[in-house]
Amino acid sequence: MSAETPNRPIGGLTPRAGTHDLSRLQARNRPEPKVETDQEPTAAGSAAAVKPSRMPAKKSATVVVVSTARMTTYLSAITRDRARATYRATSHIEGDKSWSDFVERAILAEVERRELAHHAGERYEGDSSSLPVGRPLS
Structure with a gap:
């Protein structure tokens, strides 16, 4: 009554290499943004001694975001x-x-x-x- 159905594989585009690794999307794996500071670095040049500023030098309501x-x-x-x-x-x-x-x-x-x-x-x-x-x- 019916002919035998041929066994055909399902085709499509092949997956792109490296798309399964989502670790780069996690915040902890992203590089830190550059932050403007309101102090000069110390003589030793230590970046840890520089405190980031949440306020720009000019008086305005614009905020420099260090972290949220x-x-x-x-x-x-x-x-x-x-x-x-x-x-x-x-x-x-x-x-x-x-x-x-x-x-x-x-x-x-x-x-x-x-x-x-x-x-x-x-x-x-x-x-x-x-x-x-x-x-x-x-």
Whole structure:
């Protein structure tokens, strides 16, 4: 009733060599980006003695990113929606690269305002220790 079906191999393009190694895509395997510094190297020329600057020499809200860190925070839905609408309407005018860039610039503006008002314009020493959780006891 039916003829025997021939046994045909499935054909296609051969895989490219080296595509199975995805380690180059992992952040830890990428080279470190060049970072501008605001200090001259020491006499020994040690790069470890140079502290990277998160702020450019000119006074602006542009941030030189040394590394990024994830942060979770809560704010009212009204404030969030207002901020998102502002970002959408003005990001192309203000040069925001992303929502994160917009949020970082907004936080940096408030940090600079408080440093000027309460610390004679000097930077507060940063640390990565945990902040207190929950509501203040007041």
